[in-house]
Amino acid sequence: MKLTKYTHACVRLEKDNHVLVIDPGTFSESKEALEGAQAVLITHEHGDHIDQPAVLEAMEANGGLELYAPAGVANTVKKAAEEASAGNVADRIHAVDPGSAFEAAGFDVKTFGGQHALIHAQIPVVSNIGYLVDGNVFHPGDSFVVPDGIDVKTLLVPIHAPWSKVGEVVDFVIAVRAPQAFPVHDALLNDLGRGLVEGHVTRIGARYGTTYASLAARESVEV
Numbered sequence: 001m002k003l004t005k006y007t008h009a010c011v012r013l014e015k016d017n018h019v020l021v022i023d024p025g026t027f028s029e030s031k032e033a034l035e036g037a038q039a040v041l042i043t044h045e046h047g048d049h050i051d052q053p054a055v056l057e058a059m060e061a062n063g064g065l066e067l068y069a070p071a072g073v074a075n076t077v078k079k080a081a082e083e084a085s086a087g088n089v090a091d092r093i094h095a096v097d098p099g100s101a102f103e104a105a106g107f108d109v110k111t112f113g114g115q116h117a118l119i120h121a122q123i124p125v126v127s128n129i130g131y132l133v134d135g136n137v138f139h140p141g142d143s144f145v146v147p148d149g150i151d152v153k154t155l156l157v158p159i160h161a162p163w164s165k166v167g168e169v170v171d172f173v174i175a176v177r178a179p180q181a182f183p184v185h186d187a188l189l190n191d192l193g194r195g196l197v198e199g200h201v202t203r204i205g206a207r208y209g210t211t212y213a214s215l216a217a218r219e220s221v222e223v
Contacts, residue, residue, distance in 0.1 A: 021039070023043055031057070065092065071095040183214055
């Protein structure tokens with residue numbers, strides 16, 4: 001499949017004229033990423049992972065676009081759609097739980113995790129679901145959850161966040177041991193910080209069989 005990275009946490013997956021988008025957030029080129037998509041997966045409620053106005057606009061314009069998200073996110077978006085009298089949008093919003101499997105836009109999806117990584121004891125922890133698409137691409141959202149019972153082929157690595165440190169990023173790559181890895185959750189890094197983190201991930205990840213490659217916004221690869 002074709003994987004296109006957008007700014008921060010958003011990726012677009014394409015195969016056989018099917019398009020699935022994960023985490024089109026407010027830091028991302030969300031409208032562009034959602035164009036022509038048949039499904040969108042949301043890992044959790046934070047704005048850098050869901051640009052709600054852009055998602056609702058895309059769902060109104062595209063009657064074939066389905067949304068899958070943790071229950072809290074799904075309910076919030078449904079309420080917003082109903083308040084805006086946005087057609088049949090609410091009928092295309094689906095709540096998903098960790099440990100489940102479903103098909104979305106012709107892709108097989110499995111879910112993992114359930115909880116956002118801790119930022120601070122005084123900041124509430126929210127639901128977070130990691131998505132494995134076609135047994136290939138794993139997007140963990142804001143977590144370092146390691147999928148159990150399956151070998152991930154392509155890992156999307158949150159390389160920088162208010163809830164992580166470099167050692168945890170590296171240990172996540174080591175634990176998953178995917179043959180290839182690419183960055184997500186990187187909008188808060190400058191070039192110096194990116195070089196530092198990606199240098200460690202590249203060097204140490206290689207010892208455990210992971211080839212890490214950086215991607216710029218709008219850059220695509222075949223996975």
